[in-house]
Amino acid sequence: MAERRITSQDVADLAGVSRTTVSFVLNNDTRFSIRPETQQKVHDAAAKLGYVPNASARALASNQAKAIGLIMTRDTHYISSDVFLPQLIGGLLDSVKLFGISLLIEWVEPGQQLQTYHKLTGSKHIDGMILTISRDDDTGLKVLEDADIPVVLMGTVPNSQLNSVDIDNAASARKAVNHLLKLGHRQIACITDAQLPYSSATQRLRGYKQALAAAGVSIDESLVRFGDFDAESGYKAMQSLLKSKHEFSAVFAASDNISFGAMEAAREAGLDIPGDLSFVGHDDIPLARFANPPLTTIRVPAAEIARQSCQLLLELLTDKVSPKQNILLETELIVRNSTKEKEGTNR
Amino acid sequence: MAERRITSQDVADLAGVSRTTVSFVLNNDTRFSIRPETQQKVHDAAAKLGYVPNASARALASNQAKAIGLIMTRDTHYISSDVFLPQLIGGLLDSVKLFGISLLIEWVEPGQQLQTYHKLTGSKHIDGMILTISRDDDTGLKVLEDADIPVVLMGTVPNSQLNSVDIDNAASARKAVNHLLKLGHRQIACITDAQLPYSSATQRLRGYKQALAAAGVSIDESLVRFGDFDAESGYKAMQSLLKSKHEFSAVFAASDNISFGAMEAAREAGLDIPGDLSFVGHDDIPLARFANPPLTTIRVPAAEIARQSCQLLLELLTDKVSPKQNILLETELIVRNSTKEKEGTNR
DNA sequence: TAGGTGTATTAACGCGCGTTAATTTATATT
DNA sequence: AATATAAATTAACGCGCGTTAATACACCTA
Numbered sequence: 137m138a139e140r141r142i143t144s145q146d147v148a149d150l151a152g153v154s155r156t157t158v159s160f161v162l163n164n165d166t167r168f169s170i171r172p173e174t175q176q177k178v179h180d181a182a183a184k185l186g187y188v189p190n191a192s193a194r195a196l197a198s199n200q201a202k203a204i205g206l207i208m209t210r211d212t213h214y215i216s217s218d219v220f221l222p223q224l225i226g227g228l229l230d231s232v233k234l235f236g237i238s239l240l241i242e243w244v245e246p247g248q249q250l251q252t253y254h255k256l257t258g259s260k261h262i263d264g265m266i267l268t269i270s271r272d273d274d275t276g277l278k279v280l281e282d283a284d285i286p287v288v289l290m291g292t293v294p295n296s297q298l299n300s301v302d303i304d305n306a307a308s309a310r311k312a313v314n315h316l317l318k319l320g321h322r323q324i325a326c327i328t329d330a331q332l333p334y335s336s337a338t339q340r341l342r343g344y345k346q347a348l349a350a351a352g353v354s355i356d357e358s359l360v361r362f363g364d365f366d367a368e369s370g371y372k373a374m375q376s377l378l379k380s381k382h383e384f385s386a387v388f389a390a391s392d393n394i395s396f397g398a399m400e401a402a403r404e405a406g407l408d409i410p411g412d413l414s415f416v417g418h419d420d421i422p423l424a425r426f427a428n429p430p431l432t433t434i435r436v437p438a439a440e441i442a443r444q445s446c447q448l449l450l451e452l453l454t455d456k457v458s459p460k461q462n463i464l465l466e467t468e469l470i471v472r473n474s475t476k477e478k479e480g481t482n483r
Numbered sequence: 484m485a486e487r488r489i490t491s492q493d494v495a496d497l498a499g500v501s502r503t504t505v506s507f508v509l510n511n512d513t514r515f516s517i518r519p520e521t522q523q524k525v526h527d528a529a530a531k532l533g534y535v536p537n538a539s540a541r542a543l544a545s546n547q548a549k550a551i552g553l554i555m556t557r558d559t560h561y562i563s564s565d566v567f568l569p570q571l572i573g574g575l576l577d578s579v580k581l582f583g584i585s586l587l588i589e590w591v592e593p594g595q596q597l598q599t600y601h602k603l604t605g606s607k608h609i610d611g612m613i614l615t616i617s618r619d620d621d622t623g624l625k626v627l628e629d630a631d632i633p634v635v636l637m638g639t640v641p642n643s644q645l646n647s648v649d650i651d652n653a654a655s656a657r658k659a660v661n662h663l664l665k666l667g668h669r670q671i672a673c674i675t676d677a678q679l680p681y682s683s684a685t686q687r688l689r690g691y692k693q694a695l696a697a698a699g700v701s702i703d704e705s706l707v708r709f710g711d712f713d714a715e716s717g718y719k720a721m722q723s724l725l726k727s728k729h730e731f732s733a734v735f736a737a738s739d740n741i742s743f744g745a746m747e748a749a750r751e752a753g754l755d756i757p758g759d760l761s762f763v764g765h766d767d768i769p770l771a772r773f774a775n776p777p778l779t780t781i782r783v784p785a786a787e788i789a790r791q792s793c794q795l796l797l798e799l800l801t802d803k804v805s806p807k808q809n810i811l812l813e814t815e816l817i818v819r820n821s822t823k824e825k826e827g828t829n830r
Numbered sequence: 831t832a833g834g835t836g837t838a839t840t841a842a843c844g845c846g847c848g849t850t851a852a853t854t855t856a857t858a859t860t
Numbered sequence: 861a862a863t864a865t866a867a868a869t870t871a872a873c874g875c876g877c878g879t880t881a882a883t884a885c886a887c888c889t890a
Contacts, residue, residue: 142605143876154840159878171838188605192542193876196845201539203587203608208576216573216786217769219566226563229555229590238608239588240550243576258489258535261585367773396773403775422564426714426743428750428775439563490846501870506848516867540846543875 142185151181158182162189191238195260203238204449205262209270210365211246217366219393219421220438224290227442228266235450237263249276257283264449266290267298271333286452288445292335292462299452301445301463305336308434308467309343310350312388312416315432315469317351320478321386321414324348325359327373327398329391329418332362340390340418358382363394370397378405385478386414392421392433399427399474410476420470430472437465489532498528505529509536538585542607550585551796552609556617557712558593564713566740566768567785571637574789575613582797584610596623604630611796613637614645618680633799635792639682639809646799648792648810652683655781655814656690657697659735659763662779662816664698667825668733668761671695672706674720674745676738676765679709687737687765705729710741717744725752732825733761739768739780746774746821757823767817777819784812 144162148155153174160168161178170178181187195201206228208215215221225239232239240262244252253276256265262285269291270277280287281297289300316324326344330337345355359382361373370389374397377384387402389395395417399409407413409429417424417433424431444463451458491509495502500521507515508525517525528534542548553575555562562568572586579586587609591599600623603612609632616638617624627634628644636647663671673691677684692702706729708720717736721744724731734749736742742764746756754760756776764771764780771778791810798805 141876145876155877156840156879157838160839163878165879168839169837174838186601186605188602190543190876191606191608192539192548193845194878195539196537196543196847197876197878199845199878212573212577215576216570218569219770221569221572222565223563225568225572225588226559229562229588230559233590233592241572241576241586241588243580245580254533255535258533259538261538367770371773393770396770400773400775400777423566423714423740423743423770426718426747428747430747488846492846502847503849503870504868507869510848512849515869518868521868537846540875541848543877544846544848546848546875 141190142187144187144189146185147178147181147187150185151177153178199260200453201238201261201263202236203240203262204232204446205240205242205256205265207256207265207267208241208243209246209249209268209274212243214365215243217393219423220419220436223422223438224268224442227439228446230439231443231446231450237450244276249274250279252276253279253283257285264288264453266445266449269334269336272335272338273333286449288449288452290441290445292339294335297460299448299461301441301448301465303436303441303467304464305339306343306346308418308436309340309388309390310347311467311469312418312434313344313347314351315471315475316386316388316414316416317347317353319386319414319475322353322478323356323359323382323384323386324353325361325377325382325384325387327361327363327370327377327387327389327394329363329389329394330365337362337390344388344390356382359384363390363397365391365393367393367397367400370394371401372397374398374401375405378402384413386416386475388416388418390418392417392419392424392427392431395431395433395474396423396427399431410474414475414478416475424470425472427474429474432472432475433470435468435470437467440465488537489534491534491536493532494525494528494534497532498524500525546607547800548585548608548610549583550587550609551579551793552587552589552603552612554603554612554614555588555590556593556596556615556621559590561712562590564740566770567766567783570769570785571615571789574786575793577786578790578793578797584797591623596621597626599623600626600630604632611635611800613792613796616681616683619682619685620680633796635796635799637788637792639686641682644807646795646808648788648795648812650783650788650814651811652686653690653693655765655783656687656735656737657694658814658816659765659781660691660694661698662818662822663733663735663761663763664694664700666733666761666822669700669825670703670706670729670731671700671733671735672708672724672729672731673735674708674710674717674724674737674741676710676736676741677712684709684737691735691737703729706731710737710744712738712740714740714744714747717741718748719744721745721748722752725749731760733763733822735763735765737765739764739766739771739774739778742778742780742821743770743774746778757821761822761825763822771817772819774821776821779819779822780817782815782817784814787812 148158264286292302328337363369420435495505611633639649675684710716767780767782
């Protein structure tokens with residue numbers, strides 16, 4: 137301990153070359169060809185000293201931080217119950233490690249978007265950012281469109297110029313609802329995954345209505361409730377639905393989290409799943425398969441979204457000019473045991 | 484766009500003072516008292532220009548990155564199914580925001596600990612690090628003890644000189660098992676949360692045995708299985724347990740994740756929970772309450788662990804010398820419906 | 831041998847900021 | 861008024877590195 141910091145100068149001294157040469161060698165700078173034996177000397181010296189470049193100095197000199205940021209736009213309360221986050225982070229870590237860059241996690245306090253985005257882009261702490269789903273009314277997004285920092289949206293915001301990676305939420309919801317329709321259900325309730333300003337909620341609700349309309353089923357707004365990310369909100373939404381005494385034989389819960397809460401509320405009301413009530417979730421979180429009954433749901437390739445977001449961002453960082461991309465990934469219906477053909481009376 | 488970077492010199496020029504004064508004002512340096520009206524001028528200028536200090540330059544000059552790292556030591560596969568991670572990150576973001584520092588997430592590839600720790604401490608990208616639970620045989624930990632970078636362990640490693648924040652895993656497991664004992668169960672199986680090199684698994688297994696021993700129940704090793712973080716592993720462990728034909732009326736699943744998997748396997752074998760088999764989990768993940776039946780479990784204050792880890796780390800960053808701390812947080816038994824008094828025959 | 835043509839290496843500058851030591855200005859003391 | 865003391869401000873250096881423009885060196889050609 138208390139050992140002096142080892143700089144590239146130390147490496148240069150030991151190798152008997154200049155600091156510049158060290159920099160060229162360690163950064164694989166091909167514009168200047170260094171004799172192989174010199175390169176070896178440098179590498180040996182660096183290894184012997186256990187040299188590690190100072191990240192700040194490097195960032196300052198090169199004007200690139202070699203780091204990207206994952207920007208969370210929700211309350212920490214909701215972050216805590218975000219069952220997707222581990223998959224996202226796992227996927228991001230995979231990609232990021234591959235390219236030797238760092239991952240920062242930043243939290244944008246609701247209502248502070250403008251300041252925070254400005255600070256994030258201005259501080260040059262990160263070269264680019266990945267935004268987790270945000271709300272349609274996120275006023276800060278325009279700041280990002282103008283800022284000279286690459287941004288990839290994990291999610292969709294209508295009329296935005298930003299690059300994005302997402303699933304087709306409406307199509308995904310249609311898959312879920314169509315499954316229920318095919319089983320003979322006609323009175324299908326819907327609990328959204330979040331409040332309406334969140335675009336995933338808007339889109340999934342739209343998909344729900346489209347599927348119904350396409351099947352010639354009239355839409356009954358009294359069968360729609362709005363969740364708020366966590367299972368608790370699904371639980372309450374379901375209670376509200378049951379209390380309303382409207383009839384329905386199936387529920388499309390627009391996230392598995394919501395679905396877990398809603399199913400519990402149904403059980404407490406004495407309903408059998410799928411006997412009295414069929415459930416389709418959305419997301420296919422790791423625990424969905426182990427729900428009781430195992431949850432029929434829509435699989436979202438979360439880690440893949442993370443990976444592609446990361447890759448797209450890295451492309452933007454290197455090829456400065458590239459056309460705007462909006463990647464949509466496929467989802468898949470996973471049929472388990474929470475759905476069943478409609479028969480007899482319900483509720 | 485293409486607007487020139489705004490530096491502290493620009494702020495100084497506009498305010499009509501020197502760059503040094505700007506630095507003193509913006510950093511609230513109390514050693515040099517700046518006249519209030521001068522301070523105001525500086526603040527106004529900074530606000531008008533939208534000045535944001537360059538993080539790298541600041542870090543380089545001050546030799547502190549104003550950032551800490553959350554270090555993950557598991558395979559990304561397991562990170563993806565880490566139901567705790569969101570709570571940890573939520574808690575960390577809370578604290579970190581409070582102190583105006585950044586949070587980095589780093590992943591240590593298994594087998595690369597030494598290199599990675601060395602690189603992490605050497606690059607000065609972060610001022611301190613929080614390690615998520617690691618294995619007893621993590622050889623890299625010694626590097627960290629010697630490195631001149633503060634470290635807080637979220638978890639426990641025996642005989643380590645590192646600071647840590649954790650729960651008392653053995654005591655926690657005893658609470659769980661004692662609950663089952665009190666209900667009259669004597670043949671209690673155990674599925675650990677992870678393989679044995681992970682200290683949480685070792686400790687929880689120890690607690691399980693301690694509770695049994697204290698109650699005068701002989702320990703049957705054939706009732707013990709080892710999980711591996713995710714629900715799938717719990718599922719398989721339970722199948723193995725059932726296939727063994729050993730009798731038991733209750734299961735202590737050392738994580739809720741494991742419990743979800745194990746319960747599903749039990750159900751598939753036609754067992755009723757808690758009629759035929761009682762389950763106690765561990766962790767109280769957000770979905771535990773919404774399991775079917777709602778899972779009796781041990782509540783781990785995950786966000787609080789994160790917060791205290793962060794706080795401890797920040798203390799280490801400021802007060803250079805402080806005694807080694809090993810904080811243990813309390814856990815709490817949450818009784819729900821997956822446990823029941825033993826009666827009649829089982830299995 | 832003088833003049834070229836690469837090739838390999840280096841000296842020196844700047845990135846933007848924190849910070850010390852020195853300087854100027856205001857206030858109190860004799 | 862002259863001096864001592866404190867308050868306010870600044871000039872100048874260095875953090876460690878990337879990078880450009882210049883230099884030294886080897887090898888060919890005439």
